[in-house]
Amino acid sequence: MKNIRNFSIIAHIDHGKSTLADRLIQYTGVVDARNFQDQILDNMDIERERGITIKSQAISLPYRAKDGIDYTLNLIDTPGHVDFSYEVSRSLASCEGVLLLIDAAQGVQAQTIANLYLAMENNLEIIPVINKIDLPSADVERVIEQIDSELGLDPDLHLPCSAKEGIGIEAILEAIVERIPPPKGDADAPLAALIFDAKYDSFRGTVIHCRIMDGTVKSGDIISFMYNQATYRVEEVGHFLINRQKMDQLTAGDVGYIIAGVKTVSDVRTGDTITHENRPCTQPLPGFKEVKPVVFASIYPIASDDYEDLAVALDKYKLNDASFVYQKDSSVALGQGFRCGFLGLLHLDVVQERLEREYDLSIILSVPSVRYRFTLKDGTVLYVDNPTEYPEPMSIAKGEEPYIRATMMLPERYVGTVMKLCMEKRGVNSTLNYTSPGRAELVYEMPLAEVIYDFYDRFKSVTQGYGSFDYDLIDYRESSLVLLDILVNGEKVDALSQIVHRERARARGVLACDRLKEEIPRQMFKIAIQGAIGGEIISRSTINAFRKDVTSKCYGGDITRKRKLLEKQKKGKKRMKMIGQVSIPQSAFLAVLKTDTD
Amino acid sequence: MEPQDHTLNPGLYLHIPFCKTKCPYCNFYSVTDLNLKERFLSALNAEMPFYREAFPFFDTLYIGGGTPSVLNGKEFETLFRHIHDHFSLSPDAEITVEINPADHDTDMLSLLRNLGVNRLNIGIQSFDDTILTFLGRRHKAREAREALALACRSGFAHLGLDLIYGVPGQDMASWMADLQYVKNLPIDHLSCYQLSLEQDTPLGSRFQNGDFALPIEQMQLDFFKKTSAFLREAGFLHYEVSNFARGADAMARHNQKYWHHIPYLGLGPAAHSFNGRKRWWNHRNLEAYLDDLGKGISPVADEERLRPEQLRLETLFLGFRTAAGVDIDAFYRKFKRDLLKEKSVMLKHLQQEGLVVIENGYIRPTLNGMAVADQLALI
Numbered sequence: 003m004k005n006i007r008n009f010s011i012i013a014h015i016d017h018g019k020s021t022l023a024d025r026l027i028q029y030t031g032v033v034d035a036r037n038f039q040d041q042i043l044d045n046m047d048i049e050r051e052r053g054i055t056i057k058s059q060a061i062s063l064p065y066r067a068k069d070g071i072d073y074t075l076n077l078i079d080t081p082g083h084v085d086f087s088y089e090v091s092r093s094l095a096s097c098e099g100v101l102l103l104i105d106a107a108q109g110v111q112a113q114t115i116a117n118l119y120l121a122m123e124n125n126l127e128i129i130p131v132i133n134k135i136d137l138p139s140a141d142v143e144r145v146i147e148q149i150d151s152e153l154g155l156d157p158d159l160h161l162p163c164s165a166k167e168g169i170g171i172e173a174i175l176e177a178i179v180e181r182i183p184p185p186k187g188d189a190d191a192p193l194a195a196l197i198f199d200a201k202y203d204s205f206r207g208t209v210i211h212c213r214i215m216d217g218t219v220k221s222g223d224i225i226s227f228m229y230n231q232a233t234y235r236v237e238e239v240g241h242f243l244i245n246r247q248k249m250d251q252l253t254a255g256d257v258g259y260i261i262a263g264v265k266t267v268s269d270v271r272t273g274d275t276i277t278h279e280n281r282p283c284t285q286p287l288p289g290f291k292e293v294k295p296v297v298f299a300s301i302y303p304i305a306s307d308d309y310e311d312l313a314v315a316l317d318k319y320k321l322n323d324a325s326f327v328y329q330k331d332s333s334v335a336l337g338q339g340f341r342c343g344f345l346g347l348l349h350l351d352v353v354q355e356r357l358e359r360e361y362d363l364s365i366i367l368s369v370p371s372v373r374y375r376f377t378l379k380d381g382t383v384l385y386v387d388n389p390t391e392y393p394e395p396m397s398i399a400k401g402e403e404p405y406i407r408a409t410m411m412l413p414e415r416y417v418g419t420v421m422k423l424c425m426e427k428r429g430v431n432s433t434l435n436y437t438s439p440g441r442a443e444l445v446y447e448m449p450l451a452e453v454i455y456d457f458y459d460r461f462k463s464v465t466q467g468y469g470s471f472d473y474d475l476i477d478y479r480e481s482s483l484v485l486l487d488i489l490v491n492g493e494k495v496d497a498l499s500q501i502v503h504r505e506r507a508r509a510r511g512v513l514a515c516d517r518l519k520e521e522i523p524r525q526m527f528k529i530a531i532q533g534a535i536g537g538e539i540i541s542r543s544t545i546n547a548f549r550k551d552v553t554s555k556c557y558g559g560d561i562t563r564k565r566k567l568l569e570k571q572k573k574g575k576k577r578m579k580m581i582g583q584v585s586i587p588q589s590a591f592l593a594v595l596k597t598d599t600d
Numbered sequence: 601m602e603p604q605d606h607t608l609n610p611g612l613y614l615h616i617p618f619c620k621t622k623c624p625y626c627n628f629y630s631v632t633d634l635n636l637k638e639r640f641l642s643a644l645n646a647e648m649p650f651y652r653e654a655f656p657f658f659d660t661l662y663i664g665g666g667t668p669s670v671l672n673g674k675e676f677e678t679l680f681r682h683i684h685d686h687f688s689l690s691p692d693a694e695i696t697v698e699i700n701p702a703d704h705d706t707d708m709l710s711l712l713r714n715l716g717v718n719r720l721n722i723g724i725q726s727f728d729d730t731i732l733t734f735l736g737r738r739h740k741a742r743e744a745r746e747a748l749a750l751a752c753r754s755g756f757a758h759l760g761l762d763l764i765y766g767v768p769g770q771d772m773a774s775w776m777a778d779l780q781y782v783k784n785l786p787i788d789h790l791s792c793y794q795l796s797l798e799q800d801t802p803l804g805s806r807f808q809n810g811d812f813a814l815p816i817e818q819m820q821l822d823f824f825k826k827t828s829a830f831l832r833e834a835g836f837l838h839y840e841v842s843n844f845a846r847g848a849d850a851m852a853r854h855n856q857k858y859w860h861h862i863p864y865l866g867l868g869p870a871a872h873s874f875n876g877r878k879r880w881w882n883h884r885n886l887e888a889y890l891d892d893l894g895k896g897i898s899p900v901a902d903e904e905r906l907r908p909e910q911l912r913l914e915t916l917f918l919g920f921r922t923a924a925g926v927d928i929d930a931f932y933r934k935f936k937r938d939l940l941k942e943k944s945v946m947l948k949h950l951q952q953e954g955l956v957v958i959e960n961g962y963i964r965p966t967l968n969g970m971a972v973a974d975q976l977a978l979i
Contacts, residue, residue: 525975527953548817548972549968551971552970552973552974554793554841555793555842556858556921558613558858558864558866558873559866561879564917564974565914568977569910569913572978583946
């Protein structure tokens with residue numbers, strides 16, 4: 003264990019994380035036989051061209067240090083947006099240190115700081131590395147100064163390198179060995195393994211990525227997940243090299259994988275603790291959060307014939323996304339579809355894009371909603387996340403909406419603007435802490451509904467990317483809620499309805515009508531858009547019919563070109579949903595949520 | 601208005617790819633090197649044999665371009681000799697030649713009459729010098745009027761002219777003045793085109809750069825509707841979006857073939873052809889055209905075989921451009937699709953909006969419907 007180092011590389015985008023990872027892999031060989039080395043490097047080049055540099059989430063690098071001892075350096079990738087900060091935090095929790103990579107020409111950037119905050123929260127050893135020193139525009143002195151003034155780290159600790167040119171790699175490896183502490187843990191204690199990811203392999207089922215904190219696990223063991231006491235028999239354990247490599251056992255301090263006949267990734271929870279059924283550890287490892295969907299929207303195929311294809315696609319997609327949930331649903335306006343739960347709007351975006359790209363589907367999503375709680379006069383308590391299930395207004399005794407505690411880390415100079423933003427979002431009970439000079443921690447309680455729509459984008463914008471944002475659901479609080487309906491040419495479009503706070507309802511209605519006017523293209527008929535609460539029209543906008551489009555000349559040579567243009571338009575129309583005689587594009591459904599960003 | 605009695609005979613189009621100067625708004629293919637005329641005529645002669653069998657017989661001949669009137673008398677004679685050597689024209693064939701007003705010439709016009717040309721189409725565009733300058737035309741209003749007068753005296757059975765509206769700086773009054781002027785002339789055909797700016801033209805680029813603005817949609821519609829009302833009042837039939845005829849006999853038989861999916865053969869660079877199922881077109885380049893024919897190969901650049909849904913779409917957008925509209929029965933016979941049944945909901949809305957009228961077996965666009973003919977086709 004004392005010869006193990008678990009670390010990660012964190013950086014602002016494009017500062018060279020992947021290239022450095024490549025170099026570390028190349029430098030440490032990874033594969034024993036020298037005659038395979040060229041081939042592996044070639045393969046790496048191909049992968050790099052395709053944009054993949056590390057095949058696995060984690061990779062174990064064997065390294066013989068200057069002191070002559072053989073070390074195992076476990077590099078854990080922290081993929082994706084720092085928005086999915088929970089996943090990132092569990093990856094970091096599996097490490098003891100990080101390389102904080104900074105581009106020598108660009109200097110410290112927003113994500114450099116945001117990532118640093120996360121690493122500090124996890125009490126990791128931080129090694130600042132200045133990359134791309136080979137660039138003519140590199141200004142290493144300036145970056146050293148920034149490490150001191152902006153990051154608050156000891157500038158003497160920095161390491162210069164050029165991942166591209168392969169300069170300074172050995173020094174980095176030595177620093178990992180010297181400065182990052184070895185993992186602590188007791189190989190004989192009851193098993194406690196932290197799950198930081200899980201992937202679905204069509205041949206082997208779910209592959210669990212984990213860091214062994216205490217104990218030892220091997221093939222044949224009966225393990226249990228502490229979250230739900232589910233038990234499984236271990237089929238195989240091992241390390242990640244370029245591919246998975248089977249091992250006899252994994253022990254305290256190790257990073258590797260467990261295959262245990264777990265059918266789907268949904269059965270595995272990031273942050274959960276794996277232990278032995280017959281000798282469990284007493285406490286689960288800290289930091290576990292049950293990841294629950296907080297935003298709900300319905301997905302419909304644009305062509306009702308595609309319903310089956312959508313069902314199949316959702317099934318396949320879910321294999322590798324444990325946090326995505328869905329069930330059958332239908333809408334008067336949009337037909338048969340599925341009600342889905344997401345971690346947030348970014349998650350929704352990702353799911354939507356993948357369904358469209360990877361499964362080639364034309365889909366429409368209804369306006370997303372959070373889950374509200376209504377207490378009726380007769381005492382029944384209803385959870386409603388679908389506006390179409392809004393209870394009869396007369397029967398409602400109390401309406402409540404979910405509140406979150408938002409924790410924001412940002413440079414001091416943005417505190418004022420961010421506080422204004424939070425108050426705009428009905429934020430209350432704020433606390434402000436200066437965790438270090440120039441760095442503030444701001445906490446607000448806000449309704450989740452105000453946050454899911456575009457809070458994160460605006461937050462990033464007002465902090466110029468330097469702010470980091472995380473939240474937890476705290477409780478349900480009473481709120482004056484109403485149902486805002488949208489009518490298109492007199493017809494209510496249920497998929498556009500929203501449950502809103504009474505005080506915001508009129509403004510939301512006006513905004514929704516304006517946004518729809520922008521998103522819905524002009525058509526052959528005039529389109530009247532109205533916002534209504536109860537039976538009362540509270541806002542409206544009109545889209546005029548277009549009156550002239552025909553081109554003057556259409557002779558022999560014009561026909562092909564004109565037909566191609568019309569074919570293209572026809573294709574565009576197919577991607578819109580017909581509600582009555584009005585073609586509505588998918589963008590319209592999300593647009594009604596956007597608040598004024600000016 | 602009853603549709604013309606269309607024969608199914610194909611039409612012949614010849615593209616004369618020469619202009620003395622290039623008008624900045626036009627994107628028809630042409631070059632200004634007039635020295636190539638001779639080689640071109642020989643090449644045409646070499647292109648014709650490729651199609652003798654497929655197109656033995658035409659009942660229209662249309663000579664356009666470019667500027668056909670850059671050909672001199674001898675060249676026209678050669679051209680017609682080549683045509684007659686290879687193809688048959690019906691005895692009552694409609695033979696049209698386009699001329700530029702700056703090329704007006706009594707002898708030329710006589711010659712054309714003698715060669716059998718019975719329709720003359722003059723590219724006047726405007727009788728307003730400011731507009732003519734903006735459009736980069738090489739004639740002035742005075743020449744236009746002279747050319748017109750000359751043509752009127754030359755004894756052609758049919759006389760037509762082209763006019764352009766919607767030009768920046770042109771107000772309704774000046775346009776109506778142009779129409780007023782032509783109304784009383786012995787011409788029996790008018791093409792009134794709204795100025796459209798293609799990206800690959802000098803005027804188009806200037807427009808992209810924001811050098812000038814085009815009239816807004818409402819104005820465009822105004823021009824369109826007022827033009828139609830005025831000319832109909834004056835006795836013209838508004839039989840296609842941009843085309844007006846004084847009487848059914850004056851309607852352009854050749855152009856109607858385009859709008860009714862009747863086959864046509866196009867010869868010369870950039871010319872398009874259609875045989876009912878397939879479209880093909882020649883190189884949009886005189887050098888390439890001459891090269892290929894020099895080597896004895898056909899100068900066809902590309903072709904497309906039309907799928908049924910493409911033919912249907914064409915039938916609709918071409919049909920809605922004509923006053924007669926889309927023939928419901930013919931559509932059913934050809935495509936086995938019952939438009940009234942399949943599109944019943946949409947058609948009802950269109951009727952309610954006053955965009956189409958369904959009568960006598962036709963879905964006929966109203967004037968407002970014609971103005972949005974392209975969208976109508978997408979129902």
